[in-house]
Amino acid sequence: MAFRKNVITWEPRKERADVLLVYPPWVVLGFRGRLQRMLPPLGVLSIASCLEEKGFEVHVVDCHAREIGPDRFRSIVRRLRPRFVGISVLSSHYVPANFIAQISKEEVPDTIVIVGGVHSEAHPEEMLQNPSIDGVCRGDGERVMTEVVEGMPWEKIDGLSYRLGETVQHNRPRPVEMDLDRYPLPSYHLIDFDDYFPPVSSYKALPAMNVLMTRGCPGKCTFCNSANTTLRSRSVDKLMELLKTLRYEYGVKQIYFYDDTFTANRRMVKEFCRRMVEERVDLSWICYVRGDMFNEETARMLSEAGCHQVLIGIESGSRTLMEAIGKPIQHEVYQRTVALAHKVNIEVRGSFIIGHLDETKETMEETLQFAIDLDLDLFQLAIMTPYPGTQMFKQFKAEGRLLHEEFSRYGQNELVFRLNHLSAEQILRFERTAFRKFYFRPGAVIKQFKRLRNLHTLRDLFTTFLIIFFERFRKKRNVAEWEKWLEFDLEAVLNKRIRLPETPRLTFEVRQNVEEPVFH
């Protein structure tokens, strides 16, 4: 059976393209970054589909996945001459995103540049200090971007921030869209599936693609942008339609659910799993779950419907530290969850964080020991990073704990704030040895060999080994061109007369259903 293959040319169909949507590169990769591979940016594809529904010509450039440097990006903009450029910004994209805006304006001076995404909406004033950025979208971008491109007067666009002289105008917040079916399905046809690959050890079959059923999370974790954001979802009907398109038109065999907490809405999960079984959609899939949102019934349903791995943010082995970050889930709950998953042949990837404010040598050892005792299949370790938009960022900034605000270095592989008891060196040293201690135990080695299913998993295992032991592996790429993204002298272009707010903003202020607008 021949499946659909998208061919991306970046040639405008008319004299100039209507919209260019850009996903910036995340350049500071470091040790863990080299293990991280990407699936498409779903926010960008969702905005694209809303614009296409209105008849606009949209192009997507994923600088990260395609490893596009500034020179190549410049030539793409020159060719497309877009009327509008939209840029998605996470904190780690901060410098390249500003550079992308500047290149776009240099090449097409009359283009309108809008940015969105969790970093921009937490720091709209900072983004608007760059004269090449015209507007900031706060919250979902589907409607905001469409209204901008349709030419609606800016003062009428809810959720938009922009410059008025040297002040920043924040329009009213846009009510959170509760029914995600009101957004068309993402425009997967705008990307080349060959550019994407799921993370190491996260798939059973290939090709793989990512999908969202819900957005938002009821959790209250102080380090997470999704904390307290309103949970909303697509209908199971629409989700099934999407999965069948990916399976039977594109030949996708593996799905990676990007929902913050896939099992948060039990009723939907039940309905979805029932439909997967009844309609015999042969896809294997994985999802994120919260340790305390998983019971025996859920485990069984997920497994029958094709789920073969769950990723759980366990975070720490220390109860005190867990309480401090707003995730007071007991050890016993995690033990039960892992056992339930294993009982139905679902693998568990446990994700942990070290470098908590009150971390000590003992608590780091507790964390590693807890991971080992849980008998996890896969182990992930990150260094605590307070991201803009989180409670933790707000608190640490107020306490003067942040060592710097160079957001390109907020990649969870270095320490960016002052701890109470340990130095950065102590954290990094522990991080290096933790991987070896976890994976090079006889039980863990046997587990990894048992996981080998095909050439891909063998290659994954080999790559991981090289990185853990030699830290030498580097993807083939034009490194010099790629690293040029960070050479941009952002400070030189920023207009510092635009004042920044005294208190940092929180993500849930824009992603939570609130009666009173918070942004005025």
Ligand code: B12
């Ligand atoms: C899946 C996921 C991943 C995947 C894939 C990421 C990807 N590029 O899609 C993987 C595992 C690879 C990953 C990696 C990382 N991730 Co991640 N990830 C997520 C997660 C759980 C879902 C992303 C998603 O698909 N969201 C759903 C879409 C629909 O929402 P969205 O992207 O925000 O887009 C909407 C709006 O923001 C807005 N919008 C976005 N862009 C634009 C552009 C314009 C023009 C407009 C108008 C609007 C707009 O409109 C969109 C549609 O409504 C989010 C949490 C979350 N819920 O978003 C964390 C999250 C984005 N990740 C985060 C982090 C920190 C990282 C890493 C740095 C971690 C690390 N060191 O490994 C890397 C960075 C990778 C990178 N640079 O892309 C943080 C970002 C924090 C921050 N302030 O930057 C988040 C928010 C989680 C958290 N800690 O709270 N991640």
Ligand code: SF4
């Ligand atoms: S860490 Fe997980 S559970 Fe906590 S708020 Fe974020 S997505 Fe929700």
